[in-house]
Amino acid sequence: MAVRHVTTRARIKTWPAKAARILPLLLARCFSVAALLAAWEILARSGIFTPFQLPPFSAVVLRIWNDGAAGDLWINLALTLYRALAAFAICVLAGVAVGTAMSRSGLARWFFDPIVSVGFPMPKIAFLPVVILWLGVYDLSKITMAVIDAIFPVIAATVIGIQGVERELIWSARNMGASERDLLRQVVLPAALPQIMTGLQVALPLALIVTVVAEMLMGGYGLGGAMMTASRFANSTGVFAGIVEIAALGYALVKAMSLIRRRLLAWHPEAHAPSTV
Amino acid sequence: MRSLKFALIGVLAFGLAGATRAAEPVKIRMSWVVPVANWGSLVLEKKELMQHLGKSYTLETVRYQGTPQTITAIANNELEVASLAYSTFPIAIENANIADLRVIGDEFQDGVPGYFTDLYFVRKDSGINKVEDLKGKVVGTNGGGSAIDVAQRAMLHKHGLEPNRDYTLLEAPLPAMPAMLLEKKADLVPAVLPFAFNPKLREEGKVLFNQTEALGVTQMIILVARQSFIDKNRAAMVDYMEDLLRVVHWYLDPKNHDEVAKIASKLTKVPPERFGWLFTKQDNYRDPDLMPNLEALQRNVDVVRELGFVKQPLDVKQHADLSLVQEARARLEKGK
Amino acid sequence: MRTLIRYLPLALLAAAWEAAARLHLVSSLALPPLTDVIGSWIELIRDGELLVNGLASLYRAAVGLALAVVVGALLGVMMAWFRPANTLLSPLVEIFYPLPKSALIPVTVIWLGFGDGSKILLIFLGCMLPVTIGAFNGARGSEQVLVWSARSMGASRLRMLWDVVLPSAMPELLNGIRTALALSFILLVSSELIVAQKGFGYLIGSLGANGSYDAMYAVVLTVAFLGFAADRLYLALTRRALAWRYDT
Structure with missing residues (x-):
């Protein structure tokens, strides 16, 4: 989602010059977040709210610090990250595979099309008791819950992406004697990549969200589980610490995703800085 | 965009309507979590028994997913009468700083001799x-x-x-x-x-x-409200309690059992014949006058502390206001 | 007949559900047979509960989704084309969208209470992400050649946005809205599960709390099929709108 502000010209420049360009931008980027946090702290200390309704940001940071020192934070963070990324990896592989199959084969399209359309908007969280019974309450069931929610945007984006590949491109590749497999690997998938990446950019935070929600509902370790425990005991600082931790983790994931996008799509028009209107 | 504007106007109109209504009857919101088990899910099904409804107070019953949301709502004054378990009551007072939370009535008790126990x-x-x-x-x-x-x-x-x-x-x-x-x-x-x-x-x-x-005997679920709200709207709260007692008497009356089963079936989509146990001796004990067992509650709350869920001891009597339910009961007696 | 064959996979899935429950592959205490679910569905339709609760839900979902489409598209295009907007807004968007919306309850209740407003906000926040990302990626992908030629022809900034950037962002944007449409159905349920007096999520929550799983799944399937119908309708509409792109 981030825009690359460094134009090609700037990239050639030397380091200090580059830093001088980026630094004010970085500061500007931090400004809105800093303003939000300052507003939070001031509001919390103004006495309008009780510490239960809105604990001060400083207290929340202290709590996160203590959790970090005690080690709990890292276990929970690692577990949530592992579950979300495992689910995401499955979504990427299976989602692109199903999406491609749906675009290339009439049979696959016939089978998956209605299932995807019905399955996507279904509130799958209602099937939690069944998932618990089948898969338990540990990693497997949480990852499964995340996969069955986050895979749909990937499938939809893959189908749309492949559909949008210009026919001239396919025809000319065929004329040059490309086999169906080469065609898929070297022409169709790369051309559909921007759309697929968009699907992945939606799926990754979704995988994180569902992982956390599943952790909240099934308990145990993980950021969601810790947040639910805090919530049950009306430990507001703990709840807000969870919000901040999940936001930070999500921000890092989303940033990483847009970096990957920029790398993979270096050839695409969007990779160049836009001529701002 | 057009529909958005309409939506905005709608929201504004709704807000205005709310503001004008505030001058009239006191608005009481009552929470419930599990249908049939909580009185909150049942009261408005017999609103014809509530004589003061719409006069001195209005009642909205709202379903909550669980205790955490209920406590959040009480702390934010989004909820006036709530159902809490004996285990979450001290948590709400100690951790959520709702110091003026008061027990105002019984919802059900567990292990009363002759009745159901979990x-x-x-x-x-x-x-x-x-x-x-x-x-x-x-x-x-x-x-x-x-x-x-x-x-x-x-x-x-x-x-x-x-x-x-x-x-x-x-x-x-x-x-x-x-x-x-x-x-x-x-x-x-x-x-x-x-x-x-x-x-x-x-x-x-x-x-x-x-x-x-x-x-032992467990005061499982209690009805709670904030002292600040009770003090400000005492008359309306007594009216509400009086009506609530009428409704509870009706539900607990064995001769209404068939109709009660029908209401329960309507709420849960379970056939009425499966509610033979409801409000009988096979059910948990529900006090007909909504009188909580404070002595049991004190014991239960102490166990919560022993297990380390809260730190401070809690004197239940200090956090109970049974005057509402007593006054309501006296009024019903006099009316007879 | 053709539609019958077309939707045969759903029938297969339904048969698999029925078999799984009847053959006790999964305890029927947790997953009742589909035939029981359908029986409950008929009951729910007959006593009007689905209609009353459905209307309340759909109103919230529609308002939340409409807000998400308008704000999300504007935000996405602005973030792609106005640098200051991107600098100031994108960190906030990036921080809020990977948050589970139900985790935001303690924040939203302070601000909006527990009424319709907070539910619409949660749906809006959840649906906005795919729209913003779609608009952003689409707008950034617009061909420079087109932009340059439009500029050399003296097109004004707004004109250029409207005539060049928006059309080229359209396919990605429309797909983003499709994703948001599907998510809105999930979100309406999860927002109403938390606190509600009415709605599909309210029904699912209260029936689930009582263990009336056949009726609960009847509501779940209703939501899924409404989402399905909305998706088909949307696809038919966008296919028309995008005809210029694929049919050349």
Whole structure:
């Protein structure tokens, strides 16, 4: 989602010059977040709210610090990250595979099309008791819950992406004697990549969200589980610490995703800085 | 965009309507979590019995997912009368700083002689015959710190077993508990009403202990409100309590049982014939005058503290205001 | 007949559900047979509960989704084309969208209480992400050649946005809205599960709390099929709108 502000010209420049360009931008980027946090702290200390309704940001940071020192934070963070990324990896592989199959084969399209359309908007969280019974309450069931929610945007984006590949491109590749497999690997998938990446950019935070929600509902370790425990005991600082931790983790994931996008799509028009209107 | 504008106007109009109404009857919002079990889900089904409704007060019943949301709502003054478990009441006062929270009535009690008490099941073929046998086993819970969870922990604690050290806790919704046991996902599960009547559970499972053995009489669920709200709207609250008593008397009256079963069926989509137990001696005890058992509540709250869920001792009498329910009761007596 | 064959996979899935429950592959205490679910569905239709609760839900979902489409598209295009907007807004968007919306309850209740407003906000926040990302990626992908030629022809900034950037962002944007449409159905349920007096999520929550799983799944399937119908309708509409792109 981030825009690359460094134009090609700037990239050639030397380091200090580059830093001088980026630094004010970085500061500007931090400004809105800093303003939000300052507003939070001031509001919390103004006495309008009780510490239960809105604990001060400083207290929340202290709590996160203590959790970090005690080690709990890292276990929970690692577990949530592992579950979300495992689910995401499955979504990427299976989602692109199903999406491609749906675009290339009439049979696959016939089978998956209605299932995807019905399955996507279904509130799958209602099937939690069944998932618990089948898969338990540990990693497997949480990852499964995340996969069955986050895979749909990937499938939809893959189908749309492949559909949008210009026919001239396919025809000319065929004329040059490309086999169906080469065609898929070297022409169709790369051309559909921007759309697929968009699907992945939606799926990754979704995988994180569902992982956390599943952790909240099934308990145990993980950021969601810790947040639910805090919530049950009306430990507001703990709840807000969870919000901040999940936001930070999500921000890092989303940033990483847009970096990957920029790398993979270096050839695409969007990779160049836009001529701002 | 057009529809947006309309939506905006709609929201504004709604807000205005709310503002003008505030000058008239007092708005009381009442929470519930489980249909039929909580009075909040049932009262408005008999609103014709509520003589002061719409005059001195208006009533909105709102469903909440669970205790955390309920406490958040009370703290934000989004909720006036709530159902809380004995285990979450001290948590709301100590951790959520709602110091003026008061017990104003009973919802139901567990283990009153002659009435139902929650049962804790194991599989018949599990080889578990006493609480000590649960060492190293998996125990189902609906969430740490819930009324059921505390009772169960207290029982295992009495027999020297501690969570995580001696047994594993596994979270699942209460309705899924019989399946969790029979599918061998858990070795001990709590069974509340109506799931305790599940024929398969009765057939393949056996009761290891009941809640009375763990806690004695338990003041399971209480009705609570904030003192600040009571003080400001005392007259309306007494009217509300009077109406609530009328409704409760109606529901508990055996001669209304068929109609009660129909209402319960309407709320839960379960056939009315499956509600034969409701509000009878097979059910948990519900005080007809909504009088809570403060002495039991004090004992229960002390257990919550012993298990480490809260730190400060809590004097229940200091946090109860039974004057509303007493006044309402006296008025009903006089009316007769 | 053709539609019958077309939707045969759903029938297969339904048969698999029925078989799984009847053959006790999964405890019927947790997953009742589909035929029981359909029986409950008929009951729910007959007593009008689905209609009353459905209307309340759909109103919230529609308002939340409409807000998400308008704000999300504007935000996405602005973030792609106005640098200051991107600098100031994108960190906030990036921080809020990977948050589970139900985790935001303690924050939203302070601000909006527990009424319709907070539910619409949660749906809006959850749906906005795919729309913003779609608009952003689409707008950034617009061909420079087109932009340059439009500029050399003296097109004004707004004109250029409207005539060049928006059309080229359209396919990605429309797909983003499709994703948001599907998510809105999930979100309406999860927002109403938390606190509600009415709605599909309210029904699912209260029936689930009582263990009336057949009726609960009847509501779940209703939501899924409404989402399905909305998706088909949307696809038919966008296929028309995008005809210029694929049919050349």
